[in-house]
Amino acid sequence: MKIDLSIITKSINKELTQEADISLTSFRSRLGDFPIVRKAPVTLQIRNEENAAVFVKGTVDIDVMIPCARCLEEVRTPIRFDIDKKLIVREEGLVDEEMEEPDYLIGFELDVDKLVYAEILVNWPMRVLCKDDCKGICKVCGMNLNKGACSCQRTELDPRMAAIQDIFNRFKEV
Numbered sequence: 001m002k003i004d005l006s007i008i009t010k011s012i013n014k015e016l017t018q019e020a021d022i023s024l025t026s027f028r029s030r031l032g033d034f035p036i037v038r039k040a041p042v043t044l045q046i047r048n049e050e051n052a053a054v055f056v057k058g059t060v061d062i063d064v065m066i067p068c069a070r071c072l073e074e075v076r077t078p079i080r081f082d083i084d085k086k087l088i089v090r091e092e093g094l095v096d097e098e099m100e101e102p103d104y105l106i107g108f109e110l111d112v113d114k115l116v117y118a119e120i121l122v123n124w125p126m127r128v129l130c131k132d133d134c135k136g137i138c139k140v141c142g143m144n145l146n147k148g149a150c151s152c153q154r155t156e157l158d159p160r161m162a163a164i165q166d167i168f169n170r171f172k173e174v
Contacts, residue, residue, distance in 0.1 A: 070136035
């Protein structure tokens with residue numbers, strides 16, 4: 001959704017509350033494509049302060065399906081963050097001085113979806129687990145160890161002993 005902010009910049013100290021629907025259905029990044037399964041409309045409070053700056057505030061509340069870092073099962077992950085932007089009023093349009101070239105501002109037009117996308121990128125969780133005691137997957141066969149045990153050998157050898165292990169394996173063949 002796009003909001004024309006030229007109306008608010010024409011009146012000094014004008015305030016506006018605008019509800020905007022998020023049209024994003026998934027979050028795409030270099031990490032992959034993550035479906036957004038729940039999204040609440042964003043209520044933005046927009047305020048012109050002395051015709052020098054426009055303040056945009058609001059709260060985003062969405063649920064995204066993200067794979068568990070250990071077992072790769074999809075986990076419904078709530079992502080909630082606040083938007084708090086100060087946009088400087090210039091003759092050619094609004095400018096976000098915190099970012100070099102924000103793609104969510106074109107002149108006096110604010111693209112809410114692109115703003116939300118940029119904020120999701122900043123607020124993306126570092127690691128998601130399906131549960132605290134997730135066992136992960138088997139390094140040999142790839143079975144999800146939360147669903148059961150596999151028959152693979154689990155003894156992990158010290159990598160410093162790899163040369164000696166090779167010698168033992170050669171003598172077993174004789």
